[in-house]
Amino acid sequence: QKEVEQDPGPLSVPEGAIVSLNCTYSNSAFQYFMWYRQYSRKGPELLMYTYSSGNKEDGRFTAQVDKSSKYISLFIRDSQPSDSATYLCAMSAGAFGGYQKVTFGTGTKLQVIP
């Protein structure tokens, strides 16, 4: 079983739709959960960062973590064509101080059609 599983898509939605992106994981040691956005041939850009179970909202983005189910989600409201990118879920166990080796999902490619 892979440590982090993510549907690669592609996912195509009309502009204004609500997008739901999901990941599951198997490693119970993961405590920190992130969503990155990656445009083609660019570096991952941090979107959301959460530590505990529950919801975290930032503008049109909501990150949800359910540690009991080992399941995380990212919701994008009122999706825009500029949201078209690959979305990577990522997580880490953390260790001493601020050290964190990040484990990524494969990424879901999202296309928002005008």
Added chain:
Amino acid sequence: EPEVTQTPSHQVTQMGQEVILRCVPISNHLYFYWYRQILGQKVEFLVSFYNNEISEKSEIFDDQFSVERPDGSNFTLKIRSTKLEDSAMYFCASNGYSYNEQFFGPGTRLTVL
């Protein structure tokens, strides 16, 4: 806003040649990382570096790879004898002394011919 920078953006080299990829992490960060992404695949951890030494490395990070922080700002990844399969995007990342966000650079695309 502070950011991680990487040079060059694209490096083309012949198989067997040495390459050095350079990164300037965010200035007050203490933990430094290299990740690799082969085209169409996921981002994979290579190595982490803290307090002037490697703290963890993956199976990918064999004897052909080395990292160095030669001064207070630069962080380098050296591949001694490149192979075709080393062709990938290489990302540098850093974070500070707390469980906070890890920021990534724009990457260096390495092409080995």
